[in-house]
Amino acid sequence: MTNLHDETNLKRNIVPTRSFESTAGAVPRMEINRYWAYHLEANDSIITKYWTGIRQSQRTCKNCKHTTFTFEPFDQLLVTVPKVRGDSVGVTLEDCLYETLKPELLGDYTCDKCNQKGYTSTLNCIARPPELLCIALNRFATNYQTMKTEKVSTVVEWDFNNIDLDAYVTRNLPGPQNYECFAIVTHVGSSIDQGHYYTYVRDPHDPFSQTWYCMNDSKVSVFETIKGKPSDRKIFGGKKHGTSPYMVYLRRKRPRLMAGEQHD
Numbered sequence: 136m137t138n139l140h141d142e143t144n145l146k147r148n149i150v151p152t153r154s155f156e157s158t159a160g161a162v163p164r165m166e167i168n169r170y171w172a173y174h175l176e177a178n179d180s181i182i183t184k185y186w187t188g189i190r191q192s193q194r195t196c197k198n199c200k201h202t203t204f205t206f207e208p209f210d211q212l213l214v215t216v217p218k219v220r221g222d223s224v225g226v227t228l229e230d231c232l233y234e235t236l237k238p239e240l241l242g243d244y245t246c247d248k249c250n251q252k253g254y255t256s257t258l259n260c261i262a263r264p265p266e267l268l269c270i271a272l273n274r275f276a277t278n279y280q281t282m283k284t285e286k287v288s289t290v291v292e293w294d295f296n297n298i299d300l301d302a303y304v305t306r307n308l309p310g311p312q313n314y315e316c317f318a319i320v321t322h323v324g325s326s327i328d329q330g331h332y333y334t335y336v337r338d339p340h341d342p343f344s345q346t347w348y349c350m351n352d353s354k355v356s357v358f359e360t361i362k363g364k365p366s367d368r369k370i371f372g373g374k375k376h377g378t379s380p381y382m383v384y385l386r387r388k389r390p391r392l393m394a395g396e397q398h399d
């Protein structure tokens with residue numbers, strides 16, 4: 136995605152002359168808009184339009200209540216996959232989002248207003264959810280006994296027809312934040328050093344949006360979903376199957392169209 140952005144960025148030669156500074160005591164919604172305007176000064180590509188989101192971190196000083204915001208653009212949201220024992224216990228994609236965006240406690244925070252040192256909590260969320268959201272499941276973890284990077288094979292499940300991101304999106308954004316899945320990249324193999332990748336894609340021509348294809352090199356197979364659940368649970372991975380969903384592609388849900396209507 137980075138390469139596609141660089142190649143299609145109409146503002147690739149523009150270097151911002153200043154960095155973004157958060158305004159003390161500002162209204163979050165206005166800060167997000169200000170950051171997005173700053174980002175657009177040097178970014179205007181197909182990735183910017185559809186895939187770029189913004190992560191927000193908010194820190195409030197325990198002493199003087201001074202709040203600062205930090206924003207970071209992303210075109211892939213890297214999420215943590217919790218380690219669990221065996222395949223019988225899985226986690227949901229929402230669990231991974233929570234694990235990634237949960238509040239953090241900082242022990243060595245120095246407030247830039249009152250200069251006091253101490254603890255503070257960091258609140259994390261998605262400040263700008265993109266139209267198309269790519270979630271990358273971080274399946275790499277260091278084993279501190281062997282000091283080697285190992286693959287985390289945890290089963291990760293979700294509803295293909297509806298993922299509600301409302302709990303992970305800034306409270307200042309109006310409207311529902313419902314997405315549906317339209318593609319998945321799967322890794323086969325027990326280690327991060329080797330393996331094979333293949334893709335599942337939703338049939339764009341199926342009016343009921345139930346049919347999916349598995350694209351594995353030259354082999355293409357079909358499967359159905361019922362109420363957002365795939366007929367083959369192998370898609371959700373696990374040690375038993377040796378497969379793991381690795382990249383999950385979501386698109387914002389839009390109201391179903393009536394005959395003769397079309398989206399903008």
Ligand SMILES: [Zn+2]
Binds near residue numbers: 196198
């Ligand atoms: Zn302070």
